[in-house]
Amino acid sequence: MFIGYFTERPYQDPKSGYFGATGKPIMDLAVSNDMYDPELGAELYNRYLDEKIYAEEMGFDGLMLNEHHGTPFCMGGAMNVEASILARITHRAKIVLLGNIIPIWDDPLWLVEQLAMIDLISRGRLVSGWVRGTGRESVAHNAPPHYNWERFQEAHEFIVKAWTTSGPFRWEGKHYHFRHVNPWVKPYQKPHPPIWLPGVVSRDSLLWAAKERIPYIMLATEMEPTKQAFQLYHDTAKELGYESGPQNIGYLWKVHVDETEELAEQAGRKYVQGPSNPFLAGNEGTFNPALATLPGLTSRTRVLPTQVVATRARGGAAGVLGRPYEQQIADYTIISGTPKTVLPKIRHVLEYIRPGSIFFWDGDGAMTHDDAMRSLRLMGEEVIPAIRDMAQELELPGPFEVDPATGTRLEAAPVTAQNADSGSGNGAPEIKA
Amino acid sequence: MTTSTEPWTEEIVEVAGTRLQLVKGGSGAPLLILHDELGHPGWLHFHEALAQQHTLYIPFHPGFGRLEGLDWITNMRDMAGWYLDALDDLGLGPVPAIGLSLGGWLAAEMATMCPGQFKQLVLVGAMGIRPPSGQIYDMFLEVAKQYLTVGYFNSANTPEFQKICPDTPTPEQAEAWEMAREEACRLGWRPYMHYPSLPPLLRRLRKLPTLIVWGRQDAIVPLSAAEVYHTSIPGSQLVVLDNCGHHPEIEQADEFVRHVQAFLS
Numbered sequence: 198m199f200i201g202y203f204t205e206r207p208y209q210d211p212k213s214g215y216f217g218a219t220g221k222p223i224m225d226l227a228v229s230n231d232m233y234d235p236e237l238g239a240e241l242y243n244r245y246l247d248e249k250i251y252a253e254e255m256g257f258d259g260l261m262l263n264e265h266h267g268t269p270f271c272m273g274g275a276m277n278v279e280a281s282i283l284a285r286i287t288h289r290a291k292i293v294l295l296g297n298i299i300p301i302w303d304d305p306l307w308l309v310e311q312l313a314m315i316d317l318i319s320r321g322r323l324v325s326g327w328v329r330g331t332g333r334e335s336v337a338h339n340a341p342p343h344y345n346w347e348r349f350q351e352a353h354e355f356i357v358k359a360w361t362t363s364g365p366f367r368w369e370g371k372h373y374h375f376r377h378v379n380p381w382v383k384p385y386q387k388p389h390p391p392i393w394l395p396g397v398v399s400r401d402s403l404l405w406a407a408k409e410r411i412p413y414i415m416l417a418t419e420m421e422p423t424k425q426a427f428q429l430y431h432d433t434a435k436e437l438g439y440e441s442g443p444q445n446i447g448y449l450w451k452v453h454v455d456e457t458e459e460l461a462e463q464a465g466r467k468y469v470q471g472p473s474n475p476f477l478a479g480n481e482g483t484f485n486p487a488l489a490t491l492p493g494l495t496s497r498t499r500v501l502p503t504q505v506v507a508t509r510a511r512g513g514a515a516g517v518l519g520r521p522y523e524q525q526i527a528d529y530t531i532i533s534g535t536p537k538t539v540l541p542k543i544r545h546v547l548e549y550i551r552p553g554s555i556f557f558w559d560g561d562g563a564m565t566h567d568d569a570m571r572s573l574r575l576m577g578e579e580v581i582p583a584i585r586d587m588a589q590e591l592e593l594p595g596p597f598e599v600d601p602a603t604g605t606r607l608e609a610a611p612v613t614a615q616n617a618d619s620g621s622g623n624g625a626p627e628i629k630a
Numbered sequence: 631m632t633t634s635t636e637p638w639t640e641e642i643v644e645v646a647g648t649r650l651q652l653v654k655g656g657s658g659a660p661l662l663i664l665h666d667e668l669g670h671p672g673w674l675h676f677h678e679a680l681a682q683q684h685t686l687y688i689p690f691h692p693g694f695g696r697l698e699g700l701d702w703i704t705n706m707r708d709m710a711g712w713y714l715d716a717l718d719d720l721g722l723g724p725v726p727a728i729g730l731s732l733g734g735w736l737a738a739e740m741a742t743m744c745p746g747q748f749k750q751l752v753l754v755g756a757m758g759i760r761p762p763s764g765q766i767y768d769m770f771l772e773v774a775k776q777y778l779t780v781g782y783f784n785s786a787n788t789p790e791f792q793k794i795c796p797d798t799p800t801p802e803q804a805e806a807w808e809m810a811r812e813e814a815c816r817l818g819w820r821p822y823m824h825y826p827s828l829p830p831l832l833r834r835l836r837k838l839p840t841l842i843v844w845g846r847q848d849a850i851v852p853l854s855a856a857e858v859y860h861t862s863i864p865g866s867q868l869v870v871l872d873n874c875g876h877h878p879e880i881e882q883a884d885e886f887v888r889h890v891q892a893f894l895s
Contacts, residue, residue, distance in 0.1 A: 226771065336771065343815045487772050490808065492815035 198588030199595030200581055201259030201293055201556040202252040202573070203449060206245045207472045208269040209563060210237055223472065225333055225485035228269065241272060242279075244566050249283055251570060252290070255577025258595070259293040259324065261449075261556050263395075266298075266337035269472040277311045284319035291597075292319055293556075295395040295414060296326025299356070300348035301340035306375060308352075309359040312390065313382040321385040326393040326414070327353060329402060329495075332488030343493030346401055348372045353392075360389040391596065393447070400429075400501050407433035407441070410602040412554060414447035415503065419530055422502035423448060424550055429501070443592075444599040447554030451525070451561070452543065453533040453568075454575040464568040465533030469522050471563030536579035543580070544587055553595040555584075637681065638673050642697070645719035646712055651695040652720075653688040656681025661894070662717075662725050663687065664733030667757075667818075668774060669694045669810040671794045676879045679887040684894075687722065691736070693813030695806075706758070706817050706825060710739035714747060726894055728752040730879060731851065732814060732823070738859075741838060742831040750839045752890055753859060755851050755876045757823040764852030766823045770815060774807035775799070783847040783875035790880050823851075832862035840866040841893040843886060845874030867893070 213232050249260045262279055265271035273279060276294060283292050292315065297308055316323040329349050335342040351370045358366070364379030384390050394406040395414040406413040407430045415423045427446045434441035451468050455461035525531040532542045547555070557576065560569030588594075599606055638655030653670060655677065661684035663677075670688055677686060691709065693699025703709050713736065717725070726749045729737030734756025741748055757766060769777045778785075778795040785791040796803070818824075840863050844856040853870065860868040869889050871882045878886045 339820055341815070341819045342770075343812055343819070485771075487770065487776075490773065490811075491770060492808070492812040 198585060198593050199258050199291075199447070199554040199597060200256075200584060201261045201291075201449075201554065202249070202257040202576075203261040203263070203556045203558045204245060204248065204560040204569070205263060205265075205270060205558075206241065206272040207561060207563075208233075208238070208241065208272050209471055210234060210269075223269070225268065225488050226336070227485070238272070245272070245560075246279065246282060246286070248560055248566070248569050248573065250287060251573050253287045255573050256581045257290055257576075258597075259291040259554075259556070260287065261293040261295055263295055264298055264328075264334075265331070266301075266334050268333055277308075277315065280315050280323070281311075281318065284315045284322070287319075287322075289322075291322050291324050293324040293393070294326050295393060295416075296328040298330035298334050299327045299352040300345040301330055301334050301338045302352070303340075303373075305352040305355050305373060306359065306378065306380065309356050310380050310382050312356075313360065313380070313384045316384040316386055316390050317382065319385075321390075323384075323386070323390040324393055325390040326395055328395055329399065332485070332491035332494055335491055335494060336488065342491040344372060345494050346399075346496075349402075350405070357389060357392075360384050393596075395447075395449070396501075397503055398501055399495050401496055403430055403501060404433055406430065407445075408437060410434070410439065410441075410445075412445050412447055412596050412601050414449060414554065414556070416449050417451065417530065417558065418503040419528055420546065420549055425502040427550065427552075439602075440604045441601070442594070442599065442604060443551050443553030444594050444596045444604075445601045446550075446552050447556065448546070448550050448552040449556035449558055450529075450546070451531040451533075451559070452539060452557040453531075453559050453564075454536055454539055454572045454580055455533070455568075456535070456571060456575070458535060458538065460571070461533045461535060461538075464564055464572070465526070465531055466522055467563040467568065468531055468533075468561060469525075471561070536575055536583075539580065540583050540587075543584060547584075547587060547591055547593060551591070551593060553593050553599070636673065637678065638686075643720070646715035648692060648700055649697055650692070650716060651690040651697055653690075654685060655688075656683075656685045658682075658684045660685050660687055660722055660725050662689075662722060662727040664689075664727065664729040664737050665691065665694070666731035666733050667769060667810060667814040667823075668778065668807055671880075674790055674793070674880060674883070676883045676887055679883070680890065683891065684726075687720070687725075689716070691733075691813065693816070694810045696809075699813050699816070704816060706735060706739050709817060710736055710743060713740055714744050717747060724749040726750040726752075728754060728879075728890065729756060730754045731876065732757050732818065734758065735818075735823070735825075735828075738828060738832065738835075739825070741840075742828070742834050745834050745838045748838055750841070750894055751835070752841045752843060752893065754843045754878055754886075755845060755848055756842070756855070756859060757818065757851055758825060758828050759855045759858045759862075760821070760824045760826065761852040761855040762858060763854040766852075766855075767850045768822065769811070769850075770819070774804075774811060780849050781876040782881055783845060783849075783873055784881070788881050790883075794880070829858055829862045832859070833864065835866070836864040838863075839893070841889070842866055842868045843878050843889060844868070844870050845876060845878050845881065846870050846872050847874060848876045850876035 262276045264273045264276035266274050280292050312325050329345050351372050355373055359378055365377045368375040393412045395416050396402045397416050403413055431441050453465050455464055532539050559572050638653050640653050642649050643652050727737050734753040735758030738758050782788055842856055842859050844853055860866050871878050874882045
């Protein structure tokens with residue numbers, strides 16, 4: 198079992214009067230950045246990095262980052278900057294990027310270089326995920342949405358080739374053209390950092406992940422459609438002639454642990470307050486319907502069972518929740534409680550979906566630094582050790598234990614020297630070709 | 631898909647390497663109508679009026695109707711090049727043409743490549759030029775219904791607006807809008823609905839009689855773009871209609887038809 202920690206790094210500004218249940222509603226593209234407070238921004242970026250360091254200390258295997266553009270619910274507009282800092286200030290955990298929005302960049306060679314540098318500085322701890330991005334990403338960087346899927350596939354092929362093929366070479370594709378590819382940086386991991394794919398709605402993307410034999414991570418979806426979508430992955434793998442398993446699938450959802458049930462409820466309710474992502478089920482905010490239907494961004498017909506749920510969360514009247522807190526508690530898309538009460542619920546999710554990777558989405562919405570740190574401490578002390586036992590018992594290997602491409606068990610790599618300033622080593626397993 | 635009760639017919643024709651959905655109606659010499667960014671809205675009053683003296687040819691641009699588009703068409707100049715080939719196959723020699731909004735941009739690009747293709751040209755609220763003041767309204771930051779509403783000075787006072795944009799569109803209508811938006815996106819995502827080199831190339835239209843028709847209150851393509859068309863095409867005429875948005879052919883249909891008929895005759 199691979200256990201990761203995630204927060205979307207919301208721009209929390211109680212003074213603004215905006216943001217969900219605590220104030221004026223927001224809709225995508227409808228809030229000007231003239232309200233942006235640099236002092237607050239500086240504080241929050243440092244806070245979220247501090248929480249990541251603590252998450253590593255508390256035993257998380259992965260520190261997950263994501264990227265969105267032009268929105269207060271996610272401050273990671275340049276996620277690779279955060280990842281670069283984590284590469285240097287953390288020592289053991291994987292840096293899991295879910296992911297770079299590859300179709301929106303006209304120069305994927307720059308990603309080849311950035312990501313290889315992060316992999317080198319972290320000495321091989323990068324997990325390099327790709328996403329297609331939502332409408333706001335295409336709008337923010339004026340990337341052509343109708344070529345999103347074509348550009349995604351071509352950029353992936355180009356980046357992998359640039360990581361694995363000796364230069365110089367020429368690339369003349371449909372969307373990208375380079376006459377002299379010869380970056381003076383190569384990834385630490387061989388043949389290249391693992392590539393994962395997170396998603397919510399696109400059937401094309403999930404089938405692509407199955408075809409490429411790379412792990413697919415479902416983001417904050419309801420359990421039943423998630424299970425159906427994962428079954429589609431497993432069925433596709435079988436058709437393609439390989440056996441997929443827990444190592445091929447991951448699930449991210451909202452889990453918060455606290456000292457008492459009262460504190461857990463107070464903090465848990467903050468998930469649906471503050472500037473949280475209106476694209477994902479149950480959050481506050483109103484999805485701009487034009488962004489949901491940006492022409493050609495996602496196939497209108499080739500969608501996953503989870504799409505229905507994702508759609509339900511969007512586009513309602515301003516300030517109206519897609520699904521109220523109580524309903525999310527009832528269906529386990531939010532789990533909040535003391536270690537004693539969250540563990541049986543987490544076990545239920547693991548038994549039902551059988552993922553090899555899980556990500557706890559915490560410290561989000563209107564949660565404070567203190568809320569996040571209490572939860573991280575309790576996760577480290579009580580929850581993570583118990584989940585490791587559960588995963589053993591339920592036979593849920595992660596993608597660093599069993600190779601998602603071949604189904605063969607991976608041996609832990611020998612201890613390697615980590616960042617020079619730490620002097621400490623670790624037993625992080627190495628992905629084999 | 632011919633119906634006997636309608637004053638028009640629809641057929642699929644093989645032209646320029648693909649299948650084209652073509653609406654035809656009326657009698658008399660051919661008149662080509664190039665539809666706007668949301669596709670052909672159906673047979674309207676202005677069609678009926680113009681069809682009294684002309685046989686209207688209303689092709690669905692590739693990708694805008696029920697048929698798939700052409701993968702190699704990635705910008706308006708590709709589309710214009712394909713269209714010239716298609717008009718050859720249709721036998722539409724020097725033909726009068728009306729280009730509406732995105733269709734006006736298309737017509738202008740075709741005319742710069744091959745001014746002899748057209749006998750006369752009518753550009754109506756045409757995209758294609760970056761307005762020197764104001765900006766072309768961003769159709770991709772709105773849903774289709776909202777975009778349609780912005781296109782009228784007074785949609786409540788435009789009887790045909792309900793037909794074009796009903797309160798509850800049928801699933802077929804909604805799907806047609808999405809198809810059109812997707813193709814419009816391929817043609818005009820960036821630069822947004824214009825091409826910087828169009829104005830200097832428009833000089834080639836100096837021997838082509840050109841009428842530019844604009845609504846004074848056009849909130850989609852500002853009037854300043856009409857003035858650039860007018861000054862870039864030597865000898866062109868500019869008609870600006872009052873109390874009129876982006877669709878003179880619908881919102882001020884009678885006056886529009888009167889100007890067009892006078893120009894074509």
